[in-house]
Amino acid sequence: MWLLARRQLLKSFRLGKRKGLFYSSRSDQPSSNGAGFSPRKVLILTKLSRLEFEKIRHSKLNDAELEKTLRERGSDYSSLLYHHYIHKGCESRVEKCFQEFGTETRLVNRLNYNDECIEWADLIVTTGGDGTFLMAASRIPDQSIPVIGFNSDPTRSEGHLCLPKNYSVNIREAIKNIIEGKFKWTFRRRIRVTLIGENVYDKPVELHDQQLQHPEFRFFDCLQEQLKSVQNNGSSAQPRKRVLPVLALNEVYLGENVSARVSYFEVAVNRDERIKTKNAGMCVSTGTGSTSWSYNISKISPQIVSQIIEILADEGVQGISAKTKSFIEKITKLYNERLTLNPEMKDMLYNIRDPITSYTLPLAYDLSPRGLARRLEVRSRCFDASLVIDGGLSFSFNDGTVAILEVHDSDALRTVVDIRND
Known part of the structure; x- marks a missing residue:
C-alpha cells in the first residue's frame, strides 16, 4: 500500500508538472511520437568503467600500484585504460551535445543516482550498456520520465536497450532529433x-x-x-x-x-x-x-535440428531426408527468432x-x-x-x-x- 500511494503521489505531481509537455490531449498516456517533447533538464547516468570499478575495490592504491596489482593478476591494463577512455569520450560528447542545444545537464554515476536527481530531470540518458540502462530504469516508477540509452562502447556489448549502434558515433545527430521530436516512443512493459x-x-x-x-x-x-x-x-x-x-x-x-x-x-x-x-x-x-x-534458456542449436530431422526420416515421415547444412541453419534461425x-x-x-x-x-x-x-x-x-x-x-x-x-x-x-x- 505504501508503494502504491507513493507511485500515485509521484504520478500526480509529474503529470501536473509536465502537462502539455509530454502528454497528448486525448488521454493521460504519452503520445507515440516525439512531437511536443522538449526536455529542459537532462540527467546523464554514466556507468562505472572496469578501471573505475577496480579503483573503488583498491581505494588505498595509487595508479602505479593499481596497475602493478592488475598486471600481476593477469589483467590487460592497457586494454582497461583504452576502453575507459572510449567510455569517457562518449560520456563527454553526450553531455556537451545536450548543453549545445540549451539543455541543463547533470552527470551522475551509480554511486549517487538517487530520487532527488531523478525528480529534478525531464529526461534520463544513460551512457554505458544494458546494465546501466537497467539501473536507470529500476527507479523510474511510471511513464512520466523517459529513459534513453547510448551504448558507450559498442565493440564490447550489443546494447539491446540502447539506441542503435550508429548513434554511438553520431551522437549529435541523435540528440538533435530527440530535441526536435523526430522519434517514436516505445513503452517497455515491466x-x-x-x-x-x-x-x-x-x-x-x-x-x-x-x-x-x-x-x-x-x-x-x-x-x-x-x-x-x-x-x-x-x-x-x-x-x-x-x-x-x-x-x-x-x-x-x-x-x-x-x-x-x-x-x-x-x-x-x-x-x-x-x-x-x-x-x-x-x-x-x-x-x-x-x-x-529467456532467449538463451529456450534457444536450440543446429545439432538438435539435425537430430530431429534424422529421427523423422528414420520413422518414415514422407518428404523428410538428409538436408544440407544451410537448410538446418535456416530452420534453427527461424525457430530461435520466434523466441523474441x-x-x-x-x-x-x-x-x-x-x-x-x-x-x-x-x-x-x-x-x-x-x-x-x-x-x-x-x-x-x-x-x-x-x-x-x-x-x-x-x-x-x-x-x-x-x-x-x-x-x-x-x-x-x-x-x-x-x-x-x-
Whole structure:
C-alpha cells in the first residue's frame, strides 16, 4: 500500500508538472511520437568503467600500484585504460551535445543516482550498456520520465536497450532529433511483484555490490525507508503482503541459491489451479527480456535440428531426408527468432528450467515448460531460494512465501524505439 500511494503521489505531481509537455490531449498516456517533447533538464547516468570499478575495490592504491596489482593478476591494463577512455569520450560528447542545444545537464554515476536527481530531470540518458540502462530504469516508477540509452562502447556489448549502434558515433545527430521530436516512443512493459509471507520485509541482497566496499547499485533508499516505516508503525506484527519497490524490465528469476539443488514450486497461471513443479529454477521475462536470459534458456542449436530431422526420416515421415547444412541453419534461425517478443507485449513469458517430469501423475498435470501469462502466482516450497529482479536485487523466497507477478500499463517504461532522419 505504501508503494502504491507513493507511485500515485509521484504520478500526480509529474503529470501536473509536465502537462502539455509530454502528454497528448486525448488521454493521460504519452503520445507515440516525439512531437511536443522538449526536455529542459537532462540527467546523464554514466556507468562505472572496469578501471573505475577496480579503483573503488583498491581505494588505498595509487595508479602505479593499481596497475602493478592488475598486471600481476593477469589483467590487460592497457586494454582497461583504452576502453575507459572510449567510455569517457562518449560520456563527454553526450553531455556537451545536450548543453549545445540549451539543455541543463547533470552527470551522475551509480554511486549517487538517487530520487532527488531523478525528480529534478525531464529526461534520463544513460551512457554505458544494458546494465546501466537497467539501473536507470529500476527507479523510474511510471511513464512520466523517459529513459534513453547510448551504448558507450559498442565493440564490447550489443546494447539491446540502447539506441542503435550508429548513434554511438553520431551522437549529435541523435540528440538533435530527440530535441526536435523526430522519434517514436516505445513503452517497455515491466513486471510488478507482490510478495506474501512471513519474511517479505527481510533486507534484500544487491548482487552487484558484493565485490565493492561501497555500493555500486544503490537501488533503493526507499527500501530502507519502507523498512523503517514498518518497524516504527507501533505494531509488533510484521505485514504479510508487500509490493516490491522495484519493477523488472528484463526478468524475474525464482529458484534455489545452490544450483545443484532442485527448486520446488506450486504455480498458478492466469488464476488456474496450482500445479506442482520441480525444476532448476523459473525465469519470467517481459518482451524486452525475451532477447536476454529467456532467449538463451529456450534457444536450440543446429545439432538438435539435425537430430530431429534424422529421427523423422528414420520413422518414415514422407518428404523428410538428409538436408544440407544451410537448410538446418535456416530452420534453427527461424525457430530461435520466434523466441523474441515485442517489448510492449502485455503478457509475461515464463520458462521452467530443466523441469523434472512427474511419473506419478498424468502428463496433463505437468506444467508446460514455456508459456505466456498475464498473471502468475508462485508458491515456494524451497529450502534456501531467492527471487531476483533483473539479475541485480535478490529477495528471500523460501517455503510458504507466495509471489504474484503481474504486468500493469501504468508501470511501463517510456523510451525511444526509432529516430527519424526526415
